[in-house]
Amino acid sequence: MSRFAVWSAERAQAVIAEYRDGPGALLPALHALMAEFGYIDAAAIPLLAEAMTLSKADVQGVISFYHDFRTSPPGRHVIKLCRAEACQSMGSAGLEAHAKARLAVDWGQTTENGEFTLEPVFCLGNCALSPAVMVDGDLYGRVDPQRFEGILTEVRDAASVASEPTP
């Protein structure tokens, strides 16, 4: 089960309404939509533009400028793999190659079964424990291919326990 809500224009309107009067409201609203839905649906652009008295092109420009804003739904789990210097010096390139081959995806792609999305990130603030990986917001350090496999299993097990019906 995804930790994100399914896109809904009504829900998006409510999220946007919480931010529309704040200073520099667009970025916080975009982050809030990401937190709610996991991506910015194209249908959110006119809603944001209207609420914030901006053109649709302005909104689109901000979304395209920041790589953090996805424009399509992510998989059920998002894996962020650090590509910054400290992690590179500790072998993140090998981990990256392993992750891409193992999941059969490139950066920004989602596995065919919709389970995992793989994304690059530039420093997770965990440099002392490089190479670092974040999965669904949880941070992991000293990740080599073997530990990566363990993390995938851990995430799958946790998801299957969470989806079991309660007696």
Ligand code: FES
């Ligand atoms: S460089 Fe990877 S966590 Fe800082």
